[in-house]
Amino acid sequence: MLISVRTRMSGQLAARILVVALTGFAVFLGLAVATQTSASAEGETIRVTLATSVSGPIEGVEVTVTDDQGDEVAQGSTDEDGRFEADLPGPGEYTVAINADDLPEGVTAAVTERPVTVAEGGVGRTAFALSDGSTGQGGGAARIPQLLVEGLRFGLLIAICAVGLSLIFGTTGLTNFAHGELVAIGAIVAWFLNVSAGLPLIAATAIAMAVGGFVGWLNDFALWGPLRRRGSGLIAMLVISIGLSLGLRYLLNIIFGGRSQPYADYRGQRANDYGPISLTDKDLFSIAISLVVLVVVALMLQRTKIGKAMRAVADNRDLAAASGINVDRVIRFVWIVGGSLAALGGVLFGLSDEVSWDMGFKLLLLMFAGITLGGLGTAYGALLGSVIVGMFVQLSTLVIADELKYVGGLLLLIVILVVRPQGILGSRARVG
Amino acid sequence: MSEFLDILALSVKSLVSQSAVFFALMGVGLNLHFGYTGLLNFGQIAFALLGGYGVAISVAMWGLPLLVGVLIGVVAAFVLALLLGLPTLRLRADYLAIVTIAAAEIMRLVFRSTPATPITGATRGLSGFGRDFYAVAPFETQRTYDFLGSTWTGREIWAVLVGWILVTLFSLLIWQLMRSPWGRVLKAIREDEDAVRSLGKNVYSYKMQSLVLGGVIASFGGMILVLATGSANPDQFQNANTFLAYAALILGGTARVLGPVVGSMILWFIIAFTDAGLAALIRNGIIPSEILSGPDVANIRFVLVGVGLMMLLIFRPQGIFGDRREIVLDAH
Numbered sequence: 001m002l003i004s005v006r007t008r009m010s011g012q013l014a015a016r017i018l019v020v021a022l023t024g025f026a027v028f029l030g031l032a033v034a035t036q037t038s039a040s041a042e043g044e045t046i047r048v049t050l051a052t053s054v055s056g057p058i059e060g061v062e063v064t065v066t067d068d069q070g071d072e073v074a075q076g077s078t079d080e081d082g083r084f085e086a087d088l089p090g091p092g093e094y095t096v097a098i099n100a101d102d103l104p105e106g107v108t109a110a111v112t113e114r115p116v117t118v119a120e121g122g123v124g125r126t127a128f129a130l131s132d133g134s135t136g137q138g139g140g141a142a143r144i145p146q147l148l149v150e151g152l153r154f155g156l157l158i159a160i161c162a163v164g165l166s167l168i169f170g171t172t173g174l175t176n177f178a179h180g181e182l183v184a185i186g187a188i189v190a191w192f193l194n195v196s197a198g199l200p201l202i203a204a205t206a207i208a209m210a211v212g213g214f215v216g217w218l219n220d221f222a223l224w225g226p227l228r229r230r231g232s233g234l235i236a237m238l239v240i241s242i243g244l245s246l247g248l249r250y251l252l253n254i255i256f257g258g259r260s261q262p263y264a265d266y267r268g269q270r271a272n273d274y275g276p277i278s279l280t281d282k283d284l285f286s287i288a289i290s291l292v293v294l295v296v297v298a299l300m301l302q303r304t305k306i307g308k309a310m311r312a313v314a315d316n317r318d319l320a321a322a323s324g325i326n327v328d329r330v331i332r333f334v335w336i337v338g339g340s341l342a343a344l345g346g347v348l349f350g351l352s353d354e355v356s357w358d359m360g361f362k363l364l365l366l367m368f369a370g371i372t373l374g375g376l377g378t379a380y381g382a383l384l385g386s387v388i389v390g391m392f393v394q395l396s397t398l399v400i401a402d403e404l405k406y407v408g409g410l411l412l413l414i415v416i417l418v419v420r421p422q423g424i425l426g427s428r429a430r431v432g
Numbered sequence: 433m434s435e436f437l438d439i440l441a442l443s444v445k446s447l448v449s450q451s452a453v454f455f456a457l458m459g460v461g462l463n464l465h466f467g468y469t470g471l472l473n474f475g476q477i478a479f480a481l482l483g484g485y486g487v488a489i490s491v492a493m494w495g496l497p498l499l500v501g502v503l504i505g506v507v508a509a510f511v512l513a514l515l516l517g518l519p520t521l522r523l524r525a526d527y528l529a530i531v532t533i534a535a536a537e538i539m540r541l542v543f544r545s546t547p548a549t550p551i552t553g554a555t556r557g558l559s560g561f562g563r564d565f566y567a568v569a570p571f572e573t574q575r576t577y578d579f580l581g582s583t584w585t586g587r588e589i590w591a592v593l594v595g596w597i598l599v600t601l602f603s604l605l606i607w608q609l610m611r612s613p614w615g616r617v618l619k620a621i622r623e624d625e626d627a628v629r630s631l632g633k634n635v636y637s638y639k640m641q642s643l644v645l646g647g648v649i650a651s652f653g654g655m656i657l658v659l660a661t662g663s664a665n666p667d668q669f670q671n672a673n674t675f676l677a678y679a680a681l682i683l684g685g686t687a688r689v690l691g692p693v694v695g696s697m698i699l700w701f702i703i704a705f706t707d708a709g710l711a712a713l714i715r716n717g718i719i720p721s722e723i724l725s726g727p728d729v730a731n732i733r734f735v736l737v738g739v740g741l742m743m744l745l746i747f748r749p750q751g752i753f754g755d756r757r758e759i760v761l762d763a764h
Binding site: 175227232234235236238239240242243244245246247248249250251253254258361365368369372401403404406407410411413414417418421 | 520523529531538542547678740
């Protein structure tokens with residue numbers, strides 16, 4: 001009797017928190033829809049930007065746009081911001097050429113022609129790799145504010161995924177290598193609802209979060225709970241989580257296919273300028289949603305009874321149990337919250353980087369980097385660490401090639417372990 | 433019926449194929465790490481990658497003799513083990529796990545990246561480095577042989593033969609080492625690190641030696657793999673392969689000298705049998721192609737391995753030959 005009352009209470013609490021979180025970002029995404037429709041009504045355009053860190057924007061360079069038949073469709077020169085913009089007759093393949101003779105003294109272009117694919121209602125953006133004799137890949141200091149904001153977006157997204165991972169580690173001691181698959185499941189469920197079933201992405205995300213919460217619950221109910229009661233060793237559980245991760249990941253590959261795919265909504269948004277940075281609306285709302293959700297999670301941990309119980313269990317499980325906290329119930333709740341947050345993180349990652357079957361594994365290592373940096377098992381540490389990792393990953397593109405940016409994050413992980421293995425917020429006692 | 437026999441012959445071939453050799457060598461190294469010392473190395477594939485590319489880059493890019501390439505591969509694996517071990521072997525076990533898996537992913541991403549093209553050939557990889565290796569074969573490598581009911585090229589036989597010789601040598605080495613005082617210290621570290629430390633042993637140094645030796649054994653696995661397939665490609669060295677090696681090791685039995693070897697053979701028999709069996713079922717329309725298509729079959733193996741790994745650990749963590757008292761998995 002008592003148990004059932006308690007379960008209902010935690011259920012109500014969970015529902016309440018979910019409702020708050022969902023309405024929060026439903027409002028934001030609603031706003032995003034409104035702005036998005038006004039942007040897409042303007043037809044296809046092409047935008048070329050020419051700038052280097054030393055010379056700044058380059059003005060007066062002749063730009064020619066030709067379609068796939070070789071016919072010229074637009075021509076002009078870059079303005080004082082180094083920009084050239086032109087409307088296109090329709091979507092398709094175009095070639096953008098610049099006149100290298102117009103470039104200022106000392107600036108050279110590696111290529112003067114680039115192909116651009118423009119989607120329906122989309123913006124074809126292209127940049128030319130210009131060298132001004134300075135080291136690095138062009139851009140340089142001028143890109144730092146932009147990269148910091150993109151890093152913030154990416155870091156918050158990692159944080160949303162990693163909070164659950166960190167709480168699960170804190171409350172059960174399990175290093176869950178299958179957490180990445182919770183992220184991918186969320187993103188893929190939302191993709192099927194959005195693209196195959198035609199649901200708007202906001203509704204799809206809400207359902208995906210519910211599914212994610214359910215998968216989290218199922219994880220604990222069917223696998224980890226029984227193993228815990230049986231007294232399985234932590235290392236055995238770690239290897240089991242790897243088996244689960246491997247099995248689920250390739251199952252997702254079979255279901256979803258090997259290619260990465262975008263969502264049907266919010267495609268080809270044009271970036272708006274905010275001073276030194278430019279952001280698409282979906283990036284902006286991704287940041288806002290992440291912030292709101294993380295604040296809600298923090299409030300929950302700080303203020304609500306279940307949140308306090310979670311922190312108590314994470315801090316000292318036996319003491320928490322002795323003081324009357326139902327540890328199993330708390331752990332199950334952690335799994336539900338972790339699963340639905342991971343699903344939300346997956347959708348946000350799918351919005352910026354497309355949905356793919358192995359996105360979870362890619363993010364998993366960055367999540368580990370984030371929570372190790374912050375301090376294993378602490379919820380706020382995961383948050384702080386993830387944001388730093390996100391920014392570091394984006395900023396690392398200043399010196400290394402774009403395709404290697406995750407390597408920067410993983411190297412950071414190794415460096416942290418050398419310098420401060422307990423992380424920023426962790427206590428030294430936690431480390432073996 | 434004849435189709436079934438073909439599938440069976442193919443599966444029997446994979447009992448001793450280059451894949452079985454590759455995972456046996458990775459597994460022998462992992463057994464030293466995980467089975468005997470209790471180290472959680474989840475980046476074993478990185479050592480194999482360095483071994484394979486050590487040979488490929490030295491011979492194909494730098495024009496060095498094959499033996500120098502082997503030496504370079506071994507030294508590279510040695511250095512990687514030192515780099516990974518130095519910061520993490522003093523910490524709790526799962527730190528090594530996270531660092532090694534991250535390192536393996538870093539290596540693969542770096543080796544397949546565009547800026548690395550002049551050295552590693554990026555995603556296209558490298559080929560044409562095996563001439564010296566096949567030149568020393570004592571039999572004709574250009575023709576095919578019928579053997580165990582299936583067809584083998586001479587090159588295949590030579591690569592597999594050298595591979596199994598290596599597996600035998602390293603297994604003998606491990607067997608002898610584990611009978612020595614050195615091996616007993618390793619096992620003691622697995623059981624109770626603090627107790628060993630209180631006896632005045634340098635636990636850190638022993639763990640490091642174990643990590644280095646196991647990594648070097650895996651690097652030989654990588655060399656056999658690239659020599660047998662004739663090309664070194666970053667996607668041969670995917671992270672999931674480390675866990676295939678774990679599955680082979682745990683299936684055979686951890687902390688048993690022959691555990692990883694037998695485990696790898698059985699694992700590849702099962703994988704080849706299900707691969708070929710499923711392909712035949714699809715081809716004959718017994719499994720509708722909407723449910724499962726040809727390319728999916730290659731992924732099924734990882735699903736099976738993942739599920740199998742879970743089941744093994746839950747229901748029989750000692751594997752086929754293991755001894756439950758010697759399993760690090762039940763610790764804590």
